[in-house]
Amino acid sequence: DAGVTQSPTHLIKTRGQQVTLRCSPKSGHDTVSWYQQALGQGPQFIFQYYEEEERQRGNFPDRFSGHQFPNYSSELNVNALLLGDSALYLCASSLKGGVEAFFGQGTRLTVV
Amino acid sequence: DAKTTQPTSMDCAEGRAANLPCNHSTISGNEYVYWYRQIHSQGPQYIIHGLKNNETNEMASLIITEDRKSSTLILPHATLRDTAVYYCIVRASATYKYIFGTGTRLKVLA
Numbered sequence: 001d002a003g004v005t006q007s008p009t010h011l012i013k014t015r016g017q018q019v020t021l022r023c024s025p026k027s028g029h030d031t032v033s034w035y036q037q038a039l040g041q042g043p044q045f046i047f048q049y050y051e052e053e054e055r056q057r058g059n060f061p062d063r064f065s066g067h068q069f070p071n072y073s074s075e076l077n078v079n080a081l082l083l084g085d086s087a088l089y090l091c092a093s094s095l096k097g098g099v100e101a102f103f104g105q106g107t108r109l110t111v112v
Numbered sequence: 113d114a115k116t117t118q119p120t121s122m123d124c125a126e127g128r129a130a131n132l133p134c135n136h137s138t139i140s141g142n143e144y145v146y147w148y149r150q151i152h153s154q155g156p157q158y159i160i161h162g163l164k165n166n167e168t169n170e171m172a173s174l175i176i177t178e179d180r181k182s183s184t185l186i187l188p189h190a191t192l193r194d195t196a197v198y199y200c201i202v203r204a205s206a207t208y209k210y211i212f213g214t215g216t217r218l219k220v221l222a
Contacts, residue, residue, distance in 0.1 A: 042199060
């Protein structure tokens, strides 16, 4: 079992560009959540997907959007990148009704 | 969402027990206490969780006070590899929306 896999591991983008980050959940998991972790801070909840729909959303602007595919994998899209979007983006998968969420290793996004 | 309060940092001697406290005075009846740790900007790793009763697994023990307003994570024999940021999280039973604080930076000293 590969666990939660995220791609790419590192990414550098220019301010104003758009970025797509990808997440494959742990085998058998049907729920995917995304978190943003700025340097020195705890992860902040962005949103959660279940059954291909956004179920919960944190306090993030509409520039942050996502998608979940029928195989439960997920994408996080960020438009009009700002310098402040530089962070580690974490994906967590879980089984609805299960005990805990498993996190991937994250994608380090740098906006210049 | 219930909030948690943790000390910013702690040191522990290798081989000794590490006791990490957490305050969650606004916790609701259907909210669980979870502990995760994050080693050097890797993804957070699940440690343990509980609702009311004390819990123990191969990694740690979780002691929850009777009024559920605070808890303590115990690493019985800390090793250098336990050096990490430890997050105490309160989670409602119907959601996987974790609200992370800034955590406790535990440093295990040789």
